[in-house]
Amino acid sequence: MKLVFAGTPEVAVPALDTLIASGRHEVAAVITRPDAPAGRGRRLVASPVAERAEEAGIEVLKPARPRDPDFQARLREIDPDCCPVVAYGALLPKSALEIPRHGWVNLHFSLLPAWRGAAPVQHSIMAGDQVTGASTFLIEEGLDSGPVYGHLTEEIRATDTSGDLLTRLAFAGAGLLAATMDGIEDGTLRAVAQPADGLSLAPKITVEDARIDWKAPAMRADRVVRGCTPAPGAWTVFRGERLKLISLGLVTDRTDLAPGELAPAKNSVCVGTGSHAVELLWVQPQGKKPMKGADWARGVRIAPGERLGGADVG
Numbered sequence: 001m002k003l004v005f006a007g008t009p010e011v012a013v014p015a016l017d018t019l020i021a022s023g024r025h026e027v028a029a030v031i032t033r034p035d036a037p038a039g040r041g042r043r044l045v046a047s048p049v050a051e052r053a054e055e056a057g058i059e060v061l062k063p064a065r066p067r068d069p070d071f072q073a074r075l076r077e078i079d080p081d082c083c084p085v086v087a088y089g090a091l092l093p094k095s096a097l098e099i100p101r102h103g104w105v106n107l108h109f110s111l112l113p114a115w116r117g118a119a120p121v122q123h124s125i126m127a128g129d130q131v132t133g134a135s136t137f138l139i140e141e142g143l144d145s146g147p148v149y150g151h152l153t154e155e156i157r158a159t160d161t162s163g164d165l166l167t168r169l170a171f172a173g174a175g176l177l178a179a180t181m182d183g184i185e186d187g188t189l190r191a192v193a194q195p196a197d198g199l200s201l202a203p204k205i206t207v208e209d210a211r212i213d214w215k216a217p218a219m220r221a222d223r224v225v226r227g228c229t230p231a232p233g234a235w236t237v238f239r240g241e242r243l244k245l246i247s248l249g250l251v252t253d254r255t256d257l258a259p260g261e262l263a264p265a266k267n268s269v270c271v272g273t274g275s276h277a278v279e280l281l282w283v284q285p286q287g288k289k290p291m292k293g294a295d296w297a298r299g300v301r302i303a304p305g306e307r308l309g310g311a312d313v314g
Contacts, residue, residue, distance in 0.1 A: 001081035001185045004061075004100070006031040010048040011170045012086035015107060018174040019084065020056055025181055028078050029059040031066075033089050067093045075099050082184060084177055085139065086170075094141055102184050104139040107177045109169045110202070111151055112137060113194045116144035117202035121169065122162045124202075126227035128219070130156055132165070134173035136180040138191045143201075147191035149180045161229040205232055212236045212245060214260035214309045217275040222248050233284075236260075237310035238300070246282035246290055260307035262297070269297035271308055 003025050005016050020027050030053035035044040046054070053060050059078075063071035072095060082102040097104055110120035111133040117123075124132045133153040140146040152172055156165060183189025210228040212221050212235070225234040225245050234245045257263055257272025270277040280293030 001025045001102070001181060002028050002079065003181065004029045004031060004075065004078055004080040004083045005049075005053075005085075006083055006088040006104070007049045007086040008033045008047045008089045009087050011166055012049050012088075013052050014170045015084070015086045015174040015177050016049060016052055018178045019181065020058075022178050022181075025185070027053075027056075027058055028080060029061055031061045031063070031075075031083070031088065034062045034064055066090055066096045072096055072099065082181065084181060086173070086177065092139060097139060097141070105136055105149065105177070105180060105184070106139050106144070106146075107173045108135050108137060108144055109133075109166065109173065111135060111153065112144060112148055113196075113199040115200055115202040118204040120202040121166045122202070122205050122227045123200075124227075125156060125160060125162055125165065126223045127200075128223055132156055132169075134169050134176055136177055137194075145194065147193045149183065149189050149191050150176055152176050159226070161226045163230045207232055207235075210234045212309070214272065214307075215274045218250055218252075218273040218278050219275070221273055221278055222250060236308045238285075238308055240310070241286045243286070243308070244284035244290075245280065246284060249279035249281050251277040251279050258307070260309040262302045262306050262308060264294075264297040264302045267294050269293045269302070 003019060005019060005027055007016060019025060030049060032047045032049045035046050037043065038045040050060050061071060061074060076099055080100045083100045083104040085104050085106040092104060108120065110124065112135040115123050131153055133151055135151040136149040138146040154169055154172060180189060205228060210224065210232050212224060225248050228234040229246060235242050236245060237243065251270055254270060254277040257270065257277050259272050259274055261272040263270045269280050271280060282290055283293050283296050284290045285296060
């Protein structure tokens with residue numbers, strides 16, 4: 001088939017690479033978000049998908065909005081059979097959805113209908129799921145509601161961050177998306193409506209979602225930290241300033257600390273939760289580089305009874 005691939009971030013690149021390398025289909029063009037400011041200089045930078053497509057000599061389309069008439073006119077000229085999508089980042093209007101004869105097929109990083117939305121991997125970790133996966137489905141105007149072509153499963157490991165899990169799913173999902181394109185082309189694959197049961201939503205994680213509530217159980221704090229790493233980054237407050245939390249360790253045999261209470265030792269620092277303590281393994285103070293929790297604690301000279309969380313604890 002003639003394909004036009006739509007995607008933007010690094011997580012979409014493995015799927016693009018797999019489709020290019022397959023040799024079975026022609027990737028005639030790539031659709032991605034417009035160049036965006038990045039870095040300290042805030043200079044405009046092309047998306048990872050755009051950079052990879054340009055390296056491969058593939059035409060890159062960067063519409064400000066997918067409903068732009070000029071963009072849709074060019075897409076009609078290309079006349080794709082199908083548009084595979086991975087984390088494109090913009091809503092597709094009906095007028096665009098109708099252009100490819102086999103529609104737009106999205107690789108979504110959950111077992112639909114679980115975790116429909118922008119942040120399925122983060123929500124899956126934060127909810128304590130033990131298994132997740134990826135699905136390919138036909139895009140409709142509803143939010144991730146279209147019929148499913150196929151799926152794969154992936155175990156969530158005890159130490160997985162959303163970055164770890166998303167990387168594994170991106171590579172495994174690339175093969176699933178390529179197999180879906182093959183099945184659509186040879187007519188062996190039919191999309192099946194999603195079941196009515198098991199629906200859950202995964203909206204974008206806000207900064208407030210990433211704030212640690214020290215009155216909650218230790219397991220909850222660990223899941224929020226892992227689910228929000230690398231972005232947007234879990235955090236708390238210490239002496240009126242934000243402290244980013246990069247990784248925690250569970251200290252199940254220590255229950256003597258109040259929620260948020262800090263207990264520094266020679267080579268570690270623990271903090272109380274609503275259940276047992278956790279150890280601050282890696283943190284990042286405001287305006288500084290990441291450091292070991294014990295090094296941070298030595299530097300700030302924690303006073304007896306001092307706590308994390310500001311208004312979160314009392």
